[in-house]
Amino acid sequence: MGKKVKLQRISEHVWIFPFDSPKDRPNLGYICGTKMALAVDAGHFSKHVEEFYAAILAEGLSLPEITVITHWHWDHTYGMHAVRGKTMARAETNSILTQIRQEMSSDPDKVREFLNSDPSIQREYAGGVPVIVVPAEESIMGDCSIALGGVTAELMLSESPHTDDALLVYVPEDRVLFVGDAQLGEFPSWKMNWKKLASFAKKVQEIDADVIIDGHWKPYTKEEFMADIM
Numbered sequence: 001m002g003k004k005v006k007l008q009r010i011s012e013h014v015w016i017f018p019f020d021s022p023k024d025r026p027n028l029g030y031i032c033g034t035k036m037a038l039a040v041d042a043g044h045f046s047k048h049v050e051e052f053y054a055a056i057l058a059e060g061l062s063l064p065e066i067t068v069i070t071h072w073h074w075d076h077t078y079g080m081h082a083v084r085g086k087t088m089a090r091a092e093t094n095s096i097l098t099q100i101r102q103e104m105s106s107d108p109d110k111v112r113e114f115l116n117s118d119p120s121i122q123r124e125y126a127g128g129v130p131v132i133v134v135p136a137e138e139s140i141m142g143d144c145s146i147a148l149g150g151v152t153a154e155l156m157l158s159e160s161p162h163t164d165d166a167l168l169v170y171v172p173e174d175r176v177l178f179v180g181d182a183q184l185g186e187f188p189s190w191k192m193n194w195k196k197l198a199s200f201a202k203k204v205q206e207i208d209a210d211v212i213i214d215g216h217w218k219p220y221t222k223e224e225f226m227a228d229i230m
């Protein structure tokens with residue numbers, strides 16, 4: 001048994017379940033209000049979700065009622081079938097996930113291709129467990145905000161060089177911003193579209209945040225993050 005990963009507190013209402021590079025697990029966000037809690041991203045696989053939920057309960061916190069998705073990539077979404085409560089993602093994200101689901105169900109080679117595409121995926125799916133891809137229950141069509149009780153999750157559509165379905169999650173009360181992998185180049189070429197990066201950087205610059213949480217690294221101050229992307 002590996003060591004148990006704990007939630008890391010970022011601010012009054014915000015925690016993260018920290019990233020794990022060998023399994024390509026991204027940071028999962030947890031925003032807790034007096035009415036309900038919201039998770040940012042569903043993780044790589046059901047086991048990732050189980051460990052995230054165990055870490056939430058270990059802190060005496062309640063499990064999320066809503067999970068929102070930052071972009072369609074497997075390490076952020078393939079745990080979605082295992083989350084509790086409502087799931088929400090951009091319409092673009094849902095159409096990509098629906099397409100992958102159809103391809104995998106009609107062609108077992110697609111599942112094998114996915115499992116063989118990276119050692120981190122093989123580590124995560126060790127033991128022959130099935131790959132289950134589902135879209136979110138609700139499609140996000142535009143910017144919107146969710147009141148959690150004393151704290152708000154603002155969902156913002158953004159341009160990004162990484163994917164065309166980026167969603168940012170901003171917590172104004174705590175001045176924390178979740179960006180998924182939005183500042184990175186395109187996968188798998190890592191080719192950078194500088195115009196899209198500039199558009200993303202401008203958007204982030206205008207958001208009043210102290211801390212920025214991305215997918216696969218430690219929390220940044222806004223200054224550090226802007227210095228990295230400009």
Ligand SMILES: [Zn+2]
Pocket residue numbers: 071073162181187
């Ligand atoms: Zn990604």
